Amino acid sequence: xxxxxxxxxxxxxxxxxxxxxxxxxxxxxxxxxxxxxxxxxxxxxxxxxxxxxxxxxxxxxxxxxxxxxxxxxxxxxxxxxxxxxxxxxxxxxxxxxxxxxxxxxxxxxxxxxxxxxxxxxxxxxxxxxxxxxxxxxxxxxxxxxxxxxxxxxxxxxxxxxxxxxxxxxxxxxxxxxxxxxxxxxxxxxxxxxxxxxxxxxxxxxxxxxxxxxxxxxxxxxxxxxxxxxxxxxxxxxxxxxxxxxxxxxxxxxxxxxxxxxxxxxxxxxxxxxxxxxxxxxxxxxxxxxxxxxxxxxxxxxxxxxxxxxxxxxxxxxxxxxxxxxxxxxxxxxxxxxxxxxxxxxxxxxxxxxxxxxxxxxxxxxxxxxxxxxxxxxxxxxxxxxxxxxxxxxxxxxxxxxxxxxxxxxxxxxxxxxxxxxxxxxxxxx
Amino acid sequence: xxxxxxxxxxxxxxxxxxxxxxxxxxxxxxxxxxxxxxxxxxxxxxxxxxxxxxxxxxxxxxxxxxxxxxxxxxxxxxxxxxxxxxxxxxxxxxxxxxxxxxxxxxxxxxxxxxxxxxxxxxxxxxxxxxxxxxxxxxxxxxxxxxxxxxxxxxxxxxxxxxxxxxxxxxxxxxxxxxxxxxxxxxxxxxxxxxxxxxxxxxxxxxxxxxxxxxxxxxxxxxxxxxxxxxxxxxxxxxxxxxxxxxxxxxxxxxxxxxxxxxxxxxxxxxxxxxxxxxxxxxxxxxxxxxxxxxxxxxxxxxxxxxxxxxxxxxxxxxxxxxxxxxxxxxxxxxxxxxxxxxxxxxxxxxxxxxxxxxxxxxxxxxxxxxxxxxxxxxxxxxxxxxxxxxxxxxxxxxxxxxxxxxxxxxxxxxxxxxxxxxxxxxxxxxxxxxxxxxxxxxxxxxxxxxxxxxxxxxxxxxxxxxxxxxxxxxxxxxxxxxxxxxxxxxxxxxxxxxxxxxxx
Numbered sequence: 001x002x003x004x005x006x007x008x009x010x011x012x013x014x015x016x017x018x019x020x021x022x023x024x025x026x027x028x029x030x031x032x033x034x035x036x037x038x039x040x041x042x043x044x045x046x047x048x049x050x051x052x053x054x055x056x057x058x059x060x061x062x063x064x065x066x067x068x069x070x071x072x073x074x075x076x077x078x079x080x081x082x083x084x085x086x087x088x089x090x091x092x093x094x095x096x097x098x099x100x101x102x103x104x105x106x107x108x109x110x111x112x113x114x115x116x117x118x119x120x121x122x123x124x125x126x127x128x129x130x131x132x133x134x135x136x137x138x139x140x141x142x143x144x145x146x147x148x149x150x151x152x153x154x155x156x157x158x159x160x161x162x163x164x165x166x167x168x169x170x171x172x173x174x175x176x177x178x179x180x181x182x183x184x185x186x187x188x189x190x191x192x193x194x195x196x197x198x199x200x201x202x203x204x205x206x207x208x209x210x211x212x213x214x215x216x217x218x219x220x221x222x223x224x225x226x227x228x229x230x231x232x233x234x235x236x237x238x239x240x241x242x243x244x245x246x247x248x249x250x251x252x253x254x255x256x257x258x259x260x261x262x263x264x265x266x267x268x269x270x271x272x273x274x275x276x277x278x279x280x281x282x283x284x285x286x287x288x289x290x291x292x293x294x295x296x297x298x299x300x301x302x303x304x305x306x307x308x309x310x311x312x313x314x315x316x317x318x319x320x321x322x323x324x325x326x327x328x329x330x331x332x333x334x335x336x337x338x339x340x341x342x343x344x345x346x347x348x349x350x351x352x353x354x355x356x357x358x359x360x361x362x363x364x365x366x367x368x369x370x371x372x373x374x375x376x377x378x379x380x381x382x383x384x385x386x387x388x389x390x391x392x393x394x395x396x397x398x399x400x401x402x403x404x405x406x407x408x409x410x411x412x413x414x415x416x417x418x419x420x421x422x423x424x425x426x427x428x429x
Numbered sequence: 430x431x432x433x434x435x436x437x438x439x440x441x442x443x444x445x446x447x448x449x450x451x452x453x454x455x456x457x458x459x460x461x462x463x464x465x466x467x468x469x470x471x472x473x474x475x476x477x478x479x480x481x482x483x484x485x486x487x488x489x490x491x492x493x494x495x496x497x498x499x500x501x502x503x504x505x506x507x508x509x510x511x512x513x514x515x516x517x518x519x520x521x522x523x524x525x526x527x528x529x530x531x532x533x534x535x536x537x538x539x540x541x542x543x544x545x546x547x548x549x550x551x552x553x554x555x556x557x558x559x560x561x562x563x564x565x566x567x568x569x570x571x572x573x574x575x576x577x578x579x580x581x582x583x584x585x586x587x588x589x590x591x592x593x594x595x596x597x598x599x600x601x602x603x604x605x606x607x608x609x610x611x612x613x614x615x616x617x618x619x620x621x622x623x624x625x626x627x628x629x630x631x632x633x634x635x636x637x638x639x640x641x642x643x644x645x646x647x648x649x650x651x652x653x654x655x656x657x658x659x660x661x662x663x664x665x666x667x668x669x670x671x672x673x674x675x676x677x678x679x680x681x682x683x684x685x686x687x688x689x690x691x692x693x694x695x696x697x698x699x700x701x702x703x704x705x706x707x708x709x710x711x712x713x714x715x716x717x718x719x720x721x722x723x724x725x726x727x728x729x730x731x732x733x734x735x736x737x738x739x740x741x742x743x744x745x746x747x748x749x750x751x752x753x754x755x756x757x758x759x760x761x762x763x764x765x766x767x768x769x770x771x772x773x774x775x776x777x778x779x780x781x782x783x784x785x786x787x788x789x790x791x792x793x794x795x796x797x798x799x800x801x802x803x804x805x806x807x808x809x810x811x812x813x814x815x816x817x818x819x820x821x822x823x824x825x826x827x828x829x830x831x832x833x834x835x836x837x838x839x840x841x842x843x844x845x846x847x848x849x850x851x852x853x854x855x856x857x858x859x860x861x862x863x864x865x866x867x868x869x870x871x872x873x874x875x876x877x878x879x880x881x882x883x884x885x886x887x888x889x890x891x892x893x894x895x896x897x898x899x900x901x902x903x904x905x906x907x908x909x910x911x912x913x914x915x916x917x918x919x920x921x922x923x924x925x926x927x928x929x930x931x932x933x
Contacts, residue, residue, distance in 0.1 A: 030570050086432075106747035164589055180744040186690060187673040187745060193606065194746040280608060280691025281625040283636065284606070284672040288626050296674060296689055328543070331552040339562050361676070362687045363694040365586035377573045382498075384569040385562070392561070394540035396553035400466070401473035401545055409477065416533050420526040423573075427522060427580035 018117070021322045043149035049135035051156050055129020055163060058279065062167075063118035070111040073103045091175070109178040110196050116181030117204070120210055122166070124314040126159050129253070129376075132317055133222050133246040140240045142231025147224040151217045158214035162207045169203035177204040182307070185278035185299050189270045192285040205264055210408070211263045215253045222250035237341075241334060244341050245320025248348040249313050256309040263302030270294070300362055302357035312351045313414075317414060318397050319386065322408045326390060329405040330397030336389045343382035376426035383419050387412060437821050467548070474545040476556060477794055479539035485531060497714060504714045505681070508707055508737065508758070510699040511587045512683035517739040518583050527573055587698060597663035602739075603635055604668075604675030604688040607748030609637055609718070611656050615646025615773050625671065625690075635671075639779055640786050645793070649774040655740060655757045659764035666878060668694045674742035679756060681707070687743055700758045707758075708735050792843045801847040808851060808858075811930055821930040824861075828886065828926045835881035837889060845886065849893040849926070862886045862902040865909055867920035872907055880904030886926055901931070 042048060069088075073081060082101030085092040091107035094100070103111070134152065138145055146152045170178045178196030179187040184203065189200040226247045230239070239247075266277040276291035278299045283289070327334040334340060356364060356372040390412050399405065449471060457465040497503040501516030544552075601612040601620050612635060614620050621637055621644020628636035634651065636642045650656060658664050667675045670688035677696065678685045686696040702710065711717040711732035720726050721734040741752035757766070776795075778783050787793075792800075804823070811819045827844040830837060837845075852858060864879030864886075885901035891897050912919035 036573075104747075105750065109744060109747065109749070132493045178747070182744075184674055190673070193673050267628045282672055282690050283625045283628040286630060292691070294584065295692060297692065333556040335555065336557055336562050338557075339566075361685045365694055366584065369584065370581055374577055377580075378578045381566060381570050381575050384529075385566055388565040389562075391533065391536045391540060392555070394537070394544060396555050398547070398550055398552040399470075399541060399545050401470045401477070402466075402716055406473065406477075406514065409537060411751055412533060416530060416537075420530055423526055423576065424519060424522050427518065427576060429713070 015283075027255060032060070038118075043083060043145075043153045044150070045134045045138050045145050045152060048152050048156050049131050052126055052130030052134060052159070055156075056123050056131060059118050059122040059163065060127065063115050063123060066111045066115040066118070069256075070103065070108055073108060077102075106178050106195055107175055109180070110175045110200070113178050113180050113183075113196070114176050117177075117208070118166070120310065120314070121208065122163060123157075125215065125253075125310070126211070129246065129249055129313065129317050130159065130218060132242070132321060133218070133250065136227075137222055137225050137246055138240055140243050141226060141229065141234055143225055143229035146221045147229055148221055151221050155214050155217035155221065158210050158217065162210035162214060164204050165207035165210065169200050172199050174198050174200060174204070176200045182300075182303055184266070184303075185267060185270065185296050186284075189267060189278055190282070190289075191271075193422060205268055206270075209261060209264055210330070211268060212257045212264070215257050217256040219250040219257075221256065222246055226250075237338070240320075241323040241337070241340055241344075242296055242320035244344050245316045245323075248344050249283060249316045252309040252313050252316075252348055252351060256313075257304040259302055259428070260306035263299055263306075265301075268301065297359070297363055300359050301355070304358045307358060308355040309348075309351045312347055316347070318411060319344070319415075322390070322411045323393075325394050325404050326408045328392055329400040329402065329408070331399070332393055332397045334389065335392040335395075336385070339385055340389055342386045346382040350375055350382075354379065354426075373427060377423065379426075380419070380423055383415075387416055389420070467546070472540040478539050478542045480912055481534060485534060488530075497716065504711045504717060507681070507683055508700060508702045509679075509682035510701050511583075511683065512698075512865045514583045514586060518579055521579060522576060523578065591663075591665065591697060595663060597665050598659065599665045599667060600658070601667040601669065602677050602688070603671060604677070604741065604745070604752070605622070605634075605671040606673065606746050607741075607752050608651070609656075609675075609677075609741075609752060609754050611650040611754075612637075613648040613650065613768055613771070614643070615648060615768075617643055617646055619643040620667065621645070628671065629784075632778060632782070637774070639775060642662075645665065645775045646773045647775070648768065648771040653754065655736075655755045657757050657759055657764055657767055658700055659761040660700050660706075660758050662761055662764075663697060663699050665695055665697045666798070673745050674743045675741050675745050675752070678740045678742035679737065680740070681737050685742060703758045703760060704735070704737060707737070708732050713737055768877070789840060792840070797843050798848065800844060801850070804844070804847055805851055805854075808855070812855070812858075812933055822927050823903050825886075825926045825928060825932070830882055830885075833878070835878065835885045837885060842851065842889075845889050846893060849890055849895055852890070852895050852899065857933060859899045859931040860901075861931050862890075862900065863927040863929055864904045864925060865911075865925050865927065866907050867910070867923040868907040868914040869920065876904055876906030878904070879906050882926065 038044075039047060042051070045068075055145070069084065072079070079099075080100040081092055081103060082094055082099070085094070085101060088103075088107070091104045092101045093104045134146070137143070156330060174195045177183065177188070178194055178202040179201070183201070187193045188197055188201050194376075226243060228237070266275070267289075269275040269293075270277050270279055274291075276294040277290065278296050279291040280292040281292060323334050323340060354372055354376045356368060358378045360366075360369050360372075390408075476501060492499070498505065500519050501507070501513075507513050507516055599614060599618075603610045603612070612620060621639075621641040622638045623635055623644070625636050627633060627638060635649060637647065637649075639645065653922050654795070666677060666684070666686075668688045670690045672690060674690075675688040676685060677688055679698075682698055682700060684696050684698050686694050688694065714732075717732040717735075718730055719730045721730050722728050737756040737758065739752075739754040739756050741749055745752070775785075776843050781788050803824075807823045811821055825844055825848070828837070828841040830841075852860075862883045864881075864883035866875040866879050868875075882904070884902050887897075887902040890900060907914075907923070910919075910923045911925070912922040914920050914923060
């Protein structure tokens with residue numbers, strides 16, 4: 001019976017070009033038979049979006065709490081942290097003579113590492129893109145749901161699993177991974193280099209590999225949905241800027257995360273199977289390792305080939321949302337819609353050819369850096385176009401200064417400040 | 430208990446905030462949404478302008494306030510030649526970005542205020558303007574081109590290609606968990622090879638290859654010794670790592686480069702201010718004229734205790750923070766004197782140990798000279814002696830023969846060459862070469878052997894050009910022991926070659 005009705009609906013849409021909404025069962029109820037399948041293993045994009053949102057926020061709180069702890073140590077090095085010993089136990093080292101408690105150095109680095117990993121991947125990638133792409137793509141292009149609701153569900157659950165593994169690693173007796181969120185080998189490859197590089201690093205790699213799977217499942221879904229499930233009349237050039245941003249974000253993720261995964265696999269091989277992709281000429285813990293010919297810099301290339309697009313994976317959805325919210329509350333169309341789209345595309349493209357600007361001082365040939373300096377600073381041009389377009393969107397508007405609008409203005413201000421520092425950092429330093 | 434109370438307070442505060450929020454909403458519903466929105470829009474608009482002013486003034490004021498901590502200003506101007514270029518690039522960038530920063534912020538907040546919602550006005554329709562868009566695409570592009578060009582020129586100046594003709598001092602910094610080892614070339618000016626497989630934490634922590642002659646005079650500076658570098662000289666630091674990634678970071682010299690195991694990197698720079706000159710530079714700033722130790726107000730001031738420092742700038746494990754080393758820049762003369770006074774690692778730790786590939790195979794100039802001085806002082810001790818106590822029998826300590834034979838060992842040639850030179854220096858000297866054995870074996874055989882050995886020394890000296898008429902040789906056999914023949918050490922002392930001064 002239900003199938004028949006869906007088919008009827010499809011015919012109706014094909015013939016009349018719109019969903020006429022008089023059927024009571026158009027809202028995805030077809031997947032939701034009971035509580036478990038409605039709220040937990042849901043294939044409904046709205047529920048999945050909420051799942052991403054809630055999980056992302058939980059991670060945001062954990063990540064922020066970590067930063068509070070290590071910043072207390074950093075900001076007030078003379079003060080005693082003995083009062084958090086009940087929570088952190090052996091990671092607070094109390095000086096017997098003075099009674100001043102400090103964070104153990106390896107735990108301090110572990111907190112910094114976990115804070116970075118959690119914020120970048122779990123909060124700003126999954127929490128932002130996962131939430132809003134899932135919620136808004138079907139809404140704003142007039143699709144009923146994602147192209148593959150099942151993959152969408154898997155995307156969340158792989159993310160959830162990644163989170164569980166990472167969370168578990170926080171409670172290891174040797175501590176979580178402590179070699180920085182970039183996890184450069186050989187520090188991350190050799191358990192003897194640091195206590196966090198043992199089981200902590202293994203779990204870190206497992207967690208992020210699961211996370212890559214989640215991003216790819218989500219990304220393929222977003223791209224397919226945007227390309228194939230737009231409603232009649234919604235041409236690409238009529239898509240809201242949010243959708244353009246989510247679309248390009250998903251492409252960036254799809255193209256760059258597999259490269260990161262390849263780096264992770266090589267790292268796993270180096271750690272467990274005795275290969276030497278990233279290892280050479282190492283004498284550690286009183287022993288010369290029989291690993292020669294690898295290059296630690298290779299890992300950095302693989303990592304930053306994701307790492308730089310990742311910056312835009314984080315900011316593009318926010319830019320898209322701001323464009324839309326700003327236009328609505330200024331009661332004006334966004335200024336220069338096409339320029340906005342082209343600048344999103346330009347930023348997306350350029351983000352793939354600037355990765356080595358994270359590696360100017362890493363031992364790569366200084367000559368190579370010339371190209372990366374040029375491409376990096378070119379990104380300033382589409383970024384500037386976006387800023388000017390946002391400001392001009394405000395010009396002549398009838399602006400509602402409510403909370404969403406204030407956040408948008410704050411975002412533009414922060415993007416200007418942050419973007420300008422990029423010119424200092426990107427230019428040969 | 431305190432925690433409980435603290436949590437209770439935080440919880441209650443949260444509840445209060447939520448309640449106030451609810452009240453505001455309720456009040457809005459009573460007063461009518463539109464009226465509330467209008468007054469709130471006005472308040473927010475004014476708040477935005479106030480925020481803009483506070484923000485911009487705060488930014489500019491803090492830039493001014495902290496200018497002495499910024500690159501290229503006041504006390505912290507660069508201590509290296511290329512650093513000035515780098516700092517000026519920062520200033521140029523600051524100039525352009527500063528203009529953009531202030532202008533865009535003013536426009537952003539001013540428009541938000543000016544075009545805030547008002548009931549009698551409609552938003553204009555302004556969605557596209559090709560000319561305007563071209564302007565703000567092209568202008569940033571031109572500015573960026575200028576900045577990129579400047580950046581690339583600076584960048585390529587910082588990484589010059591050195592040729593053989595360039596006079597530079599090459600030193601090597603090796604990072605390890607958690608310390609730096611610094612290696613200087615000795616008199617030859619070249620660093621020897623090294624290999625991580627040769628590393629021996631106790632005796633050769635860098636894995637230097639002692640079969641490479643360039644390594645033999647290399648000086649290794651471990652521990653916490655100050656790293657000296659000469660002023661106004663081109664210094665090339667070869668940067669290597671033993672275990673994980675490290676980063677050789679000299680902030681005052683604007684020097685930064687990763688230490689990568691397996692891939693040696695380098696950085697070339699010229700220090701232009703000695704530590705003392707940098708202290709003088711700091712001295713005029715009030716923030717440096719305070720006691721270095723707040724507990725001790727009469728102690729030295731901050732500028733007096735300033736030191737350049739080397740830090741690690743790549744997370745390398747739990748001791749990462751502790752990889753600090755003090756760097757001192759001195760004049761070239763002071764540096765040369767200091768380096769000449771440093772003993773090579775090889776000479777102090779490796780020479781004549783089992784690790785030494787040259788043991789019993791080769792003598793170095795300084796060792797030959799030392800032996801020559803020793804022999805000369807023995808001879809001249811007798812020649813200039815006025816008390817009559819000096820012995821005319823002088824042992825040739827470094828002359829040896831193959832077992833049971835009169836064939837001179839390879840290493841004996843150094844002593845005999847020294848002796849031959851001394852004979853030329855003292856032309857009237859006449860000597861007798863005496864052979865001695867221990868008491869092992871038949872005494873007649875020993876006497877014969879000692880005779881043959883003494884005469885082969887004589888033959889060798891004649892071969893080196895000594896006048897045969899000034900030399901005689903004689904075997905004494907086992908008759909004149911200098912030590913007991915009961916112990917192996919004593920017997921070793923007794924097997925010897927002596928020279929006896931016959932006439933001055």
